[in-house]
Ligand SMILES: N=CN[C@@H](CCC(=O)O)C(=O)O
């Protein structure tokens with residue numbers, strides 16, 4: 001199967017020898033090729049070039065992309081799309097004056113989602129999650145990370161991860177999974193945090209490792225949830241099973257979790273709505289990538305991650321949706337890119353790098369995703385006819401995706 005895209009107005013993120021991530025000033029550079037063609041062979045990118053030198057040979061299908069921009073699909077490195085029901089009542093409660101923390105203290109929040117998920121069968125959980133996955137695929141997401149963390153019992157955490165694995169089997173999108181048992185204290189362990197941590201370490205982790213259900217280990221390092229010491233313990237325990245750390249940190253308070261993440265060689269530290277100079281220092285000279293989740297800031301009306309400051313400090317930055325029922329019920333990476341430009345003052349080039357090549361890095365997919373490179377996955381977005389790539393974040397809220405190709409498959 002050879003699929004040829006011709007007359008592409010502009011092919012974005014074209015890299016012959018792609019770096020694993022881009023940092024600081026490099027983030028403002030988005031390599032492109034105007035008036036281009038792209039050749040896809042089976043599931044991979046075979047070649048690309050200028051229409052001045054068109055490719056020779058026979059092709060199964062030719063797509064004329066006149067006026068359209070083509071770019072790698074979004075890499076959404078932080079989601080919780082496997083969940084049951086929704087939490088729109090909490091949304092209304094917040095409009096009426098309660099804070100996210102107050103709602104959690106009253107038994108809402110993560111524990112509320114856990115209650116719903118525990119009562120939902122695996123089949124129904126799959127059905128609900130598949131609907132969301134299909135939605136994000138058509139919005140241009142070609143690789144996605146999915147966390148557990150709404151189970152909070154061994155049975156339900158396993159149920160979530162099994163559903164994520166089944167989604168990976170059924171859909172052409174690339175999926176990485178993360179075990180987030182330490183997302184909140186379940187009601188039964190309200191006054192026994194150590195007991196719950198024991199359960200995670202002695203029961204959940206061995207089972208998850210045995211069934212090979214997760215690539216990463218995560219924890220919500222935050223006041224009222226898990227401390228830095230808990231974080232260190234869970235990350236080292238996960239590492240014993242080969243799970244690479246990725247953490248939720250600095251969402252509401254900066255308590256030293258970023259340095260702990262770096263110390264444990266976390267692949268990413270996510271949220272960072274609050275960031276200290278010490279955090280920035282800890283991240284410099286590390287391989288850990290900061291991940292901003294502007295959809296969460298928008299939805300909860302909390303500060304935006306200081307992305308401008310992070311990039312100006314020479315660091316890389318990835319962008320993700322945090323799609324979840326409580327703090328960001330949207331998996332729209334197009335909106336995330338727009339919000340990063342509008343609210344975090346990223347240039348369109350920085351935002352597109354954050355959502356493609358750096359997103360791929362934040363989910364361990366640098367080798368196969370995030371750029372238009374020979375041999376990488378043929379997962380691309382074909383836009384509608386638009387004047388320039390800056391038009392995508394500029395016209396926030398409007399869908400300008402014409403077609404999505406995932407691993408060579410035209411959807
Ligand atoms: N902050 C922790 N976890 C999720 C939200 C969980 C929820 O409210 O259901 C997040 O990334 O925002």
Ligand SMILES: [Zn+2]
Pocket residue numbers: 078079080248322324
């Ligand atoms: Zn999250």
